Amino acid sequence: MARALPLPASRTGWRLRRGPNRDWPWALLFLGPNLLLFAVFVAYPVFSGLYLSFFDWKIVTPPVWVGLDNYLAFFRDPLTPKLAANSLLYVVGAAVPLVVVALASATLLNAVARGAYAWRAIYFLPLVTSPVAAAAVWKWLYARDQGLLNIGLSQLGVPRVDWLFNTTWAMPAVIVMTVWKLLPFNTILFLAGLQEIPRHLYDAAAVDGASRWQQFRHVTVPLITPTTFFVLLITLFGLLFGSFDIINVMTQGGPLDSTNVFIYDIYRNAFEYFRMGYASTQAYILFVLVFFLTLANWRLQKRWVHYE
Numbered sequence: 175m176a177r178a179l180p181l182p183a184s185r186t187g188w189r190l191r192r193g194p195n196r197d198w199p200w201a202l203l204f205l206g207p208n209l210l211l212f213a214v215f216v217a218y219p220v221f222s223g224l225y226l227s228f229f230d231w232k233i234v235t236p237p238v239w240v241g242l243d244n245y246l247a248f249f250r251d252p253l254t255p256k257l258a259a260n261s262l263l264y265v266v267g268a269a270v271p272l273v274v275v276a277l278a279s280a281t282l283l284n285a286v287a288r289g290a291y292a293w294r295a296i297y298f299l300p301l302v303t304s305p306v307a308a309a310a311v312w313k314w315l316y317a318r319d320q321g322l323l324n325i326g327l328s329q330l331g332v333p334r335v336d337w338l339f340n341t342t343w344a345m346p347a348v349i350v351m352t353v354w355k356l357l358p359f360n361t362i363l364f365l366a367g368l369q370e371i372p373r374h375l376y377d378a379a380a381v382d383g384a385s386r387w388q389q390f391r392h393v394t395v396p397l398i399t400p401t402t403f404f405v406l407l408i409t410l411f412g413l414l415f416g417s418f419d420i421i422n423v424m425t426q427g428g429p430l431d432s433t434n435v436f437i438y439d440i441y442r443n444a445f446e447y448f449r450m451g452y453a454s455t456q457a458y459i460l461f462v463l464v465f466f467l468t469l470a471n472w473r474l475q476k477r478w479v480h481y482e
Contacts, residue, residue, distance in 0.1 A: 227454035237451070244455035253431065253439070260345065261435040265413045267349040272360050272409050273402065279357070280364035281390065301358040309423035312351040313338065316424075338425050341432040348424055348433050355420070356412060360405050367401030368394065399479045407471060414464055436460050 227244055231237035248254060279297070286293055300308065315322050316337040324334040337347040371394065379389045418437050421427060427434035427442065434442075436456060444453035 223454045224458060226451055227458055229451045231450045232448045233450060234448070240451065244452050245459070247452065248455055248459060253434075256431055257434060257436050257439055260431070260433065261414070263345060264349060264352075264417065264433075264435055265410060267346070268352045268356070268413055269406070269409050271353050272356055273406055275353070276357055276360035276405065277364050277398070277402070280361045280368055281394065283361065284365055284368045297361065298358040300355050301362075303355070305355060305419045306423055308355055309351065309420045312354075313424050316347055339429050341429050344425055344429060344433050348421060351424065352413070352417065352420055356409070360409065363401055363405050364398065367398050371397045396480050400481055403471070403475050403479045407468065410467065410471075411464070414460070 226237070228239060228241055229237035230240045230243070283294055283297065314320075316324075318324055318334055318336040318339070321337075323337070328334060335343055337343050375393050375397075376389055379393055384392065415437055417435060418441060421433055421435065421438045422441070425433040427438050437460070440453050440456045440460070443449045443456065
């Protein structure tokens with residue numbers, strides 16, 4: 175059989191180029207607007223904030239260079255350990271149910287046959303609700319005298335609880351509201367991951383005599399670990415950086431700083447106390463902590479995440 179000869183460059187639609195690439199103006203034309211927006215609204219604020227962390231700036235007065243004083247003040251601040259403890263309690267207390275309950279609810283929704291779309295629509299309603307509006311409604315539900323939760327407890331003979339003004343119950347109340355708000359999004363991600371698991375694996379497990387729980391434990395859980403890893407990461411980011419609006423509406427960090435976390439204290443130092451340099455320092459320390467937390471998760475994923 176005769177060997178086919180390669181077609182000339184003109185016949186294949188390709189041209190051999192020599193010399194400098196002349197396509198860079200087109201690349202710059204299409205990428206330029208995005209690069210400009212990134213430089214103005216992301217890169218410049220990031221580096222400006224880092225530069226500002228070495229100054230003492232009250233907004234109305236000229237900035238004064240203080241070097242590392244803001245960083246030293248952060249570690250000497252008596253409020254810092256409380257902020258760290260509150261942030262850890264908030265993240266762990268909300269992240270665990272946001273992963274475990276989301277996986278369980280996604281498994282149930284994936285198994286629903288009749289009325290599946292209606293149930294999913296009802297379940298995902300909190301996702302389309304504004305965080306500020308949702309926090310305002312939950313603040314009313316938690317109200318001591320007219321709150322729906324306390325009215326129900328009083329009907330059962332349980333004393334009323336001042337949920338948002340009690341140092342013991344304020345953080346759990348905020349955590350419950352946060353889980354309610356973020357749970358649908360995590361459920362969507364788990365539901366998408368569950369639908370990618372081949373059905374024949376469950377059929378093979380059923381033929382081998384595996385129960386529903388054994389199928390979930392030995393088939394679903396290992397194959398859903400990539401989605402679990404992704405959900406865990408975005409949940410940590412959302413809790414550390416996206417909790418401001420909920421806490422600002424419900425508790426303003428109180429009572430007695432019992433719900434004050436890093437992201438809210440950054441806002442308070444910057445726009446209430448006008449300590450812009452110190453707030454920038456807090457922001458960058460939080461960034462470093464999240465960076466190393468993410469790096470640790472990437473390292474640990476090799477031990478429990480199974481990619482097909």
